[in-house]
Amino acid sequence: MEITAQEGLLGPLLLARTAIDRSxxxxxxxxxxxxxxxxxxxxxxxxxxxxxxxxxxxxxxxxxxxxxxxxxxxxxxxxxxxxxxxxxxxxxxxxxxxxxxxxxxxxxxxxxxxxxxxxxxxxxxxxxxxxxxxxxxxxxxxxxxxxxxxHEFCPRCGSRTEVRAGGHVRVCPADGSQHFPRVDPAVIMLIHDDRDRCLLARGPQWPEGRLSVLAGFVEPGESLEHAVAREVAEEVGVRVVDARYMGSQPWPFPRSLMIGFFARATTTEFVLEPEEIAEAHWFSRAELLAALESGEVRLPSSLSIARRLIETWYGEPLHGDW
CATH class of the missing domain: 3.90.79 (Nucleoside Triphosphate Pyrophosphohydrolase)
Known part of the structure; x- marks a missing residue:
C-alpha cells in the first residue's frame, strides 16, 4: 500500500507515506x-x-x-x-x-x-x-x-509492564491491565478571510520571521471542528466557520497526529493570547510572496503539514524554509 499524497493538498504529506501492511x-x-x-x-x-x-x-x-x-x-x-x-x-x-x-x-x-x-x-x-x-x-x-x-510502568499499580503483541501493547503482570500506544490528536488550520487572505502567526519561542498556521490539541469530549474554532478564538481572537478537512499526518515528536483544516474567518481583528502568540498577520498572496522574497518571513519545513496547507492556499510551491 503506497500513499504519497492526500486529495485536496498541493504535494505529498511527507510523514504520511507508507509502503507496508501493518499486519x-x-x-x-x-x-x-x-x-x-x-x-x-x-x-x-x-x-x-x-x-x-x-x-x-x-x-x-x-x-x-x-x-x-x-x-x-x-x-x-x-x-x-x-x-x-x-x-x-x-x-x-x-x-x-x-x-x-x-x-x-x-x-x-x-x-x-x-x-x-x-x-x-x-x-x-x-x-x-x-x-x-x-x-x-x-x-x-x-x-x-x-x-x-x-510507559515502562503500570499507571494503576506501578509494576513494570511487559511488551506484548509485537510491541503494540504493554501488559501489567500484577493486575492484568493492558496499555496501548498513545496518539495525541491536534488540529492545524489555515484560516482565510473573505478577502482571501491567510492568517500566519509566530509563537513567542520562535525567532523573528518564523511564521506558521495555528494549531492546538483536541480536548476531551471535543469534536475536531469545535477544536478548530476554539483554538483560533483562544489564540488570536478570530471567529471562524466552515472548517474543511484537508488531510492528516503523524508528527511523532513525540506522539501527535496533525489533522489539517481550512476554515473561514468571520472576524479579522486580533486579540492575541501572549503566552501562545507573539504576533499575527493577514497576508494576500502578493504580500506573502514579497515577504518571502525579502527574507522578512520564513515558512515551516516542507516536512510539515503546515507548509502543505500554506502552499495549497497559495496555489503553488513556495520557498523560504525555517
Whole structure:
C-alpha cells in the first residue's frame, strides 16, 4: 500500500507515506513473530532516541536496515510486511533512549564500506529525503519507541509492564491491565478571510520571521471542528466557520497526529493570547510572496503539514524554509 499524497493538498504529506501492511493479525501470533525474526530476509530498524542509521548520498537518503542476526538486543516492535512478504521490525536497545549517538555510531562503524555516508539521523533531518518505505518505517519506529520509553510502568499499580503483541501493547503482570500506544490528536488550520487572505502567526519561542498556521490539541469530549474554532478564538481572537478537512499526518515528536483544516474567518481583528502568540498577520498572496522574497518571513519545513496547507492556499510551491 503506497500513499504519497492526500486529495485536496498541493504535494505529498511527507510523514504520511507508507509502503507496508501493518499486519495486525500477526502481532499476537508468537510463532509467526519468531519465524519472521529468524528469516534472513527480515529487516530491522534500530532506533535510538528518535534516530536511526541513515546512508546519505547527495540529495538522497535511505535507512540502513539490518538483518536480525546483526541487530542489537532490545525490545522488538513489528512494523509490518511489504508486498514481497518481507517482514520489518524495529529494535530499541535497553537504555538506549537519551544515551546519545554512541550505540548507532558503533553500529555504523561495523558496517562494510559502501557508497554514501552513514550516520545517525532523525526525521527532521532526513524525513523529506527518504522514500515511501523508509519514511513510513522510521515514523512508525520513532513513534513506538517514544511511547514505550515513557510507559515502562503500570499507571494503576506501578509494576513494570511487559511488551506484548509485537510491541503494540504493554501488559501489567500484577493486575492484568493492558496499555496501548498513545496518539495525541491536534488540529492545524489555515484560516482565510473573505478577502482571501491567510492568517500566519509566530509563537513567542520562535525567532523573528518564523511564521506558521495555528494549531492546538483536541480536548476531551471535543469534536475536531469545535477544536478548530476554539483554538483560533483562544489564540488570536478570530471567529471562524466552515472548517474543511484537508488531510492528516503523524508528527511523532513525540506522539501527535496533525489533522489539517481550512476554515473561514468571520472576524479579522486580533486579540492575541501572549503566552501562545507573539504576533499575527493577514497576508494576500502578493504580500506573502514579497515577504518571502525579502527574507522578512520564513515558512515551516516542507516536512510539515503546515507548509502543505500554506502552499495549497497559495496555489503553488513556495520557498523560504525555517
Amino acid at each position: 495486525a493479525a500477526f502481532r499476537g501470533d508468537a510463532g509467526w513473530l519468531e519465524r519472521a525474526w529468524a528469516d534472513g530476509a527480515t529487516r530491522v530498524v534500530v532506533v535510538d532516541d528518535g534516530r536511526a542509521l541513515v546512508r546519505r548520498e547527495g540529495e538522497e537518503a535511505g535507512l540502513v536496515l539490518l538483518p536480525p542476526a546483526e541487530a542489537p538486543e532490545g525490545e522488538r516492535y513489528l512494523l509490518g510486511v511489504d508486498a514481497e512478504q518481507v517482514a520489518y521490525f524495529a529494535v530499541a536497545p535497553p537504555g538506549a533512549t537519551g544515551s546519545g549517538p554512541a550505540l548507532l555510531d558503533r553500529l555504523a562503524a561495523a558496517l562494510p564500506a559502501g557508497r554514501g555516508e552513514v550516520s545517525a539521523a532523525g526525521l527532521r533531518q532526513v524525513g523529506s529525503l527518504l522514500g515511501d518505505l523508509d519514511a513510513g518505517l522510521l515514523v512508525y519506529a520513532v513513534a513506538l519507541e517514544a511511547w514505550h520509553s515513557t
